[in-house]
Amino acid sequence: MKRYRGYWPWAGLLLAILLAFVPIPYYFTQPGDAKELTPIIEVEDRNEAEGTFMLTTVLVGKANGAKYLWAKLSDYREVYPEDHIRGSDETEEEYQSRQLQLMQSSQHAATIVAYKEADKEIEIKNKGVFVTGVISGMPADDLLNVGDLITELNGKVIKTAEELVEGLKKFEANEEVELTVVRDSKEEKVNIPLKPFPEKLMDEDGDERAGIGITYPVTFTEIKTDPKLKIDTNQIGGPSAGLMFTLEIYNQLTDTDWTKGYHIAGTGTMNEKGEVGPIGGIKQKVVAADNAEADVFFSPVAADNYKEAKEAAEDINTDMEIVPVKTFKDALDYLKELKHSE
Structure with missing residues (x-):
């Protein structure tokens, strides 16, 4: 047993390092x-x-x-x-x-x-929808980027996140829509299909829903004040x-x-x-x-x-x-x- 005693300080040091520096799948708040x-x-x-x-x-x-x-x-x-x-x-x-x-x-x-x-005096203009996240495995994962600004759905102007969500509800799985997006200050047309959401993202009734797979869409608003x-x-x-x-x-x-x-x-x-x-x-x-x-x-x-x-x-x-x-x-x-x- 004596020959192992010298290893305990090193084992303790290694444990301290692991506790201090190795991340775990949790967030810490204070x-x-x-x-x-x-x-x-x-x-x-x-x-x-x-x-x-x-x-x-x-x-x-x-x-x-x-x-x-x-x-x-x-x-x-x-x-x-x-x-x-x-x-x-x-x-x-x-x-x-x-x-x-x-x-x-x-x-x-x-x-x-x-x-x-x-x-x-205040002037308010809603100018589109920012993509702030995409769902892995959904169409948006391959075709849209975080930071894209969606301004049209099938040629119809989209000004708010609510308008985008309601517009997409009219389409079913495997149907394709055309989005107009502003990416890196350039306007692009993106053809993107709708797919069923993963099971974990189904609605409360367990009904299958389809979408393009963006998360947390945010309305881009431009405001001028006096x-x-x-x-x-x-x-x-x-x-x-x-x-x-x-x-x-x-x-x-x-x-x-x-x-x-x-x-x-x-x-x-x-x-x-x-x-x-x-x-x-x-x-x-x-x-x-x-x-x-x-x-x-x-x-x-x-x-x-x-x-x-x-x-x-x-x-x-x-x-x-x-x-x-x-x-x-x-x-x-x-x-x-x-x-x-x-």
């Missing part, structure tokens, strides 16, 4: 930070605020053995199987591209809602900052300082109707906001987001007020009644 939006969003001739609106983030990365174990021992760190974060056929690059496209869509919805609510607006998100991805973008843009457009001197954080998607949608990682975002000494945290109501946010706030014993919102106007109504910070 509380990120709360970013002030004034440096990110700039309305021309904007009105200044005494307080701040802040978006909250969750840090997401590929897990290894060490991070997996760390998450299992931590209340506010999580690990998820890869297919809970990325689509089953989605590469890391496609996932990151999709997150950036979703962020851009979030910005557009926030801009539309804020400018309309502030009664400011006053002009500049948003620099510096590679922040995902749609969850929509509500806070809307509040910051609206605050810069109006004469009222809606922050009232407070540090106001929050999360939630935003659509063009002004509705706030649920997000993931709500407990981690509450921790991020508390770490940034926020006074108020806006939480979506849907999908138990508000319930989980309250649980996290009580667990970390924060003084931050958790405010439930279903719409942008809900957030404004709360701010209207908020007394100015002393």
Whole structure:
């Protein structure tokens, strides 16, 4: 036995290296930070605020053995199987591209809602559908590229993702359609057949569906505003900052300082109707906001987001007020009644 004792330190070192560097099929998440939006969003001739609106983030990365174990021992760190974060056929690059496209869509919805609510001039043009992912083995896998902009279906102009989805529903498996796509700034015609989706992607009734095999299509919207607006998100991805973008843009457009001197954080998607949608990682975002000494945290109501946010706030014993919102106007109504910070 003595001759094997000298190998144990090396075995321990090898195990440590494996835990630290060898990736496993999981993602690791933890509380990120709360970013002030004034440096990110700039309305021309904007009105200044005494307080701040802040978006909250969750840090997401590929897990290894060490991070997996760390998450299992931590209340506010999580690990998820890869297919809970990325689509089953989605590469890391496609996932990151999709997150950036979703962020851009979030910005557009926030801009539309804020400018309309502030009664400011805005011109909106939907110009097609971005391909942000394709399904392995489906026709799009061979014939379309991530980043393609689809502008026509069989010669009919396509302006939104909804129009594309509804248009394709009219065709059956093995029928062929012609798409007009903009690729590398050049317009091309692509003839592409429809095929049955893999069994795992059938609808809830188990009925067979056919399609071309693109995932997460995103409407490309071009917006012109007066006053002009500049948003620099510096590679922040995902749609969850929509509500806070809307509040910051609206605050810069109006004469009222809606922050009232407070540090106001929050999360939630935003659509063009002004509705706030649920997000993931709500407990981690509450921790991020508390770490940034926020006074108020806006939480979506849907999908138990508000319930989980309250649980996290009580667990970390924060003084931050958790405010439930279903719409942008809900957030404004709360701010209207908020007394100015002393």
